[in-house]
Amino acid sequence: MHLKQIEPTLRTWIEIDKKAIEHNIKAFRALISKNVQLMAVVKSNAYGHNIHSFSKFALAAGADCLGVDSITEAIPLRREGVEQQILVLGYTLPENYSLARAAGVSITISSIEQLRALCATDFSRSWQFDPVHIHLKVDTGMCRQGLLYESDNVEALELIQQGIRNRKFVLEGLYTHLASAKALGVSEETENQLEAFQLWRKLFGAHNVSIPIVHAAASAGTLLYPNSHFDMVRIGMGCYGYFPSTDIAQHLRNEVLLLPVLSWHSIVSETKRVHAGMKVGYDGTYTLQRESALAVVPIGYWHGIGRAFSNNGYVLINGQCARILGRVSMDMITVDVTDIDAVSMGTKVTLLGRNGSSIISAEELGRLSNTTAYEILTRLNPLIERVIV
DSSP: OOOOHHGGSHHHHHHHHEHHHHHHHHHHHHTTTTTSSSEEOOOHHHHHOOHHHHHHHHHTOOOOEEESSSSHHHHHHTTTOOSOEEESSSSOGGHHHHHHHTTTTTEEOOOOOHHHHHHHHOGGGGTTSSOOOEEEBSSSSSSSSSOHHHEEEHHHHHHHHHHTTTTTTEEEEOOOSSSSSOOOOOHHHHHHHHHHHHHHHHHHHTTOOOEEEOOOOOOOHHHHHGOOTEEEEEGGGGGOOOOOHHHHHTTTTTTTTOOOOEEEEEOOOOOEEEEETTTTTGGGGGGGGEEEEEEEEEEEEEEEEEGGGOOOOOOOEEEEEEEEEEEOSSEEEEEOTTOOOOOOOOOOEEEEETTEEEOOOOOHHHHHHTTTTTHHHTTTTTTTHHHHH
16 A cells, blocks of 8 residues: 555554665675575564565565564465465474475474474374475574584484485475674684584485575675575575674675665654753653753554663654653653754654654664664564555
């Protein structure tokens, strides 16, 4: 739906720039070989962008497949007609292995316990479907998901061979995750992980276990470590127009251009003039130092403006910064518009993105609230209307 058709009926809305999605996919396509697949990682509601519409746009723009967090995200995509490969990157309950098999959704197996459970699963009720496709995830130094070579390689190999032989599953992929690829100046850690990853590849190769898709690089690895591209790269934050870190953004500013896809807007719901000495918001945490013009904006921490922005953050109105005063409420904030002209009920407010000649980015919001752009984007309320522009 076009913005002009619905903006008057909304107090807050999020705009999704379709052309920016296409640009970002092409930018990463230019970094990899033609025979390397590009996975668009759309987990966590596509990093706050809406998993359903973003997935379709990303695939149309040239992504080969999708990465989601759970089977709960994957099944609706299948129901909506997405036919391309979908890989569940997070944990899948053993009770849902048959569901993944029936839907043709690939799942991650990242521990011996999960491998044992998969080998023990009775798929007799879904005999007409192909075996479930799995990607084995190994831990090469992040100490999060993944099998450890030192303790798990012997049993893992036995279970993989057994599962393939008994048609419990197809080993579609082998992958790992790089812990420090986004940090400049510590390439040794990433190279050590890639070296550890090769042990698993050699193990399966030595026992004639075929692995069609080997992958290790997320956005940072794709940008900085061509030797980590293998058969596929997993692009998350980069798809949405953000570099994995400010250091990388600065390092590649003249080589790679990414365009933020999302902007977030609201309106002024009321204005008032108040005297110096008045206290603003719950518990009066801010005292006005001068006679001030205040504007109320009908969004709060329920929508995604966390309490960390109390007396700390700002929004953009008429191209200028309006500081948040007092505590952020569940559904409202109060901002200082004393020095901003022509502010009245209905004036557009930008919380993220461009307003006039000014821009507020997810990185800036992350800096102000002592977190990251990732958290800012993924915590945007999914009930806020996403509008394609």
